[in-house]
Amino acid sequence: MRTKNDIKQKALFEATIKLVNEIGFASSSVSKIAKEAGISPATIYVYYKNKEDLLVSTYIEIKRNMSKAIQKDFDDSLPIRDGLKNIWFKIFEYVSTHSAYFQYAEQFSNSPYSSLVDKQEIEKYFDPMIQVIIKGIEQKIIKNVNFEILTAFIFYPIIALSNPRICQDFDLSDENIETAFKLAWDAIRF
Amino acid sequence: MRTKNDIKQKALFEATIKLVNEIGFASSSVSKIAKEAGISPATIYVYYKNKEDLLVSTYIEIKRNMSKAIQKDFDDSLPIRDGLKNIWFKIFEYVSTHSAYFQYAEQFSNSPYSSLVDKQEIEKYFDPMIQVIIKGIEQKIIKNVNFEILTAFIFYPIIALSNPRICQDFDLSDENIETAFKLAWDAIRF
């Protein structure tokens, strides 16, 4: 299936995200997505097996893209707090500059489509961050509690603050992000 | 003249939530919902203006129900920390016992449908909690930072930890909830 015309595939990727964000999965039909991308509905089936494949592949592609951006220039020799703070800012930066991608991913992962994706595959992308936290626990810098609790305080507030559907008026200024990190660090540090 | 049948409306409410959780907004057609509720598709239009009205009303009803449950026996004479902890446990209790409602609300608020709801109307329901936080700030017990940041650390970790789509394996034991509250409090306290 994978083919030569990358321009069309990219247009399709962007059109899918745009339309799903605007009108939701329910109303985003194959032909509307095709029209938005400037191609024929039939052409979608050259690139993807079916509609579900299009939606799932788009999600996975976003996640891959996101993890790559976040881990770019990642330096695991930094002290724990600095390493986490670095990631913290990277995530906010990605979310700010790719808010449509992020919003699509959020909507997707809150829908039953999410069960079609191998979560471990996705989590693998974010392993370096996990390693920092584990190191922090070992060094008794981070509280030694259930791992899910820790991530709920390090990553989930980011998602809430970045999501315009949740925090409509939150200003993603460096100062605010810095303040937020302070809270996150207070939550998890020993 | 026949009179409206409350049992039918309740069945419709439950069927909507069940189906949307199972197969998502995209696939939850009016006729599938009607079948699940054991009524005729046409009957839905006796109770709701259209499909959108059904979905939005269901969301609002859940939020109303949720806020009522959380604020039951709410005591604002308690010290700040105890007051918040009380609410913290109440939310976990509600989410545990009404996970389907909660999941519907999450999916809804991450979809474009959410723009159809007057957010202020919804937030009104949760005002008592807001008041506790404000009091905490005034008494210099809670950090005096942007309000959205505070709520991102008090409420959103709960949502993450309770959401089986996010924390599949998290055990909602009293001990875990207590630990999680400790982190939340460390995050926000002065």
Add this chain to the structure above:
Amino acid sequence: MRTKNDIKQKALFEATIKLVNEIGFASSSVSKIAKEAGISPATIYVYYKNKEDLLVSTYIEIKRNMSKAIQKDFDDSLPIRDGLKNIWFKIFEYVSTHSAYFQYAEQFSNSPYSSLVDKQEIEKYFDPMIQVIIKGIEQKIIKNVNFEILTAFIFYPIIALSNPRICQDFDLSDENIETAFKLAWDAIRF
């Protein structure tokens, strides 16, 4: 079926005509007509057997009303030309003052519903006019040709000139009606 509440029946009659003229038979549903008349859809079935009965009865009632108005004060002792001219003006007067009724009747008689009506029953209403023409033929004042041809020149031009869907801009002034009658008379007179 015939009942006590004449006000409701009259409202129903008018609502039917108004709605059918505005949106046509196709879109005029029983419940829309009921709403227009300010009654419940179910109440229509107290007065009429079904929707078809409502539409057909409305047509017949209009025709009865029309014939009564046209033949009021009819004087068959007048000379042929004067008798016909009298009717001619009466018809224009009726159509001007009851254009909605007339328009409904036109739409009805051009639709397949018309086959449900006994045409002879309707024509009976207009018998006095027929008699004038027959007298005119016998007296060799009117051309002795096929009867349908004569009526096509005496009655149908009126319908065309009165129908706003056909002659949008025709001014139903006395002068114009008089002129039109001159043409009609020239057409049929010996």
Add this chain to the structure above:
Amino acid sequence: MRTKNDIKQKALFEATIKLVNEIGFASSSVSKIAKEAGISPATIYVYYKNKEDLLVSTYIEIKRNMSKAIQKDFDDSLPIRDGLKNIWFKIFEYVSTHSAYFQYAEQFSNSPYSSLVDKQEIEKYFDPMIQVIIKGIEQKIIKNVNFEILTAFIFYPIIALSNPRICQDFDLSDENIETAFKLAWDAIRF
């Protein structure tokens, strides 16, 4: 890529006319029309934007077809009376041979759908006939009266005489048509 199938479109055109004449606009559903034409209901939407577009386009197509037939071999060098008589017979001929088309057009123009059509566009088709009448007036052969009155006596009687819903028993013989023209001419000539 498949290419559009003219046979299907023609079948759709005929099916629309047949069904609307038989059961009226009210009962002619898209799926019934599709079945009559031997195609899928969905296919109609390949050729027309929606049901309204189908009905209106069918009407316009009939009018175009009609005007072309009537004006075929039209000779405006003939004397006024001969020119009009020629048209008169042509119209009757068309109506006789295409009675279904004619009946559809009549029902359409008496329904609220007619307001969707640009009347001037339609009238343009019949301009040559208008020119003959104007010439007749200028040459003082035809009465110099309101134009709408003249057309009501030249064209509308044809419609009445040809319409089986109005003149059920009228025989469209040459003799009868000739007689009818005599009356029309007597009506309008100076």
Add this chain to the structure above:
DNA sequence: GATGAATGAGTGTTCATTCAT
């Protein structure tokens, strides 16, 4: 007599997908 609730059958339309080119 009068009505709102209730519904099976139907509406016009769009859907995801396949086909022929």
Add this chain to the structure above:
DNA sequence: CATGAATGAACACTCATTCAT
């Protein structure tokens, strides 16, 4: 590779009518 034509199945919704009160 790419496409517009074509469609069975499904969509949200309305219909005419009946029922229980």
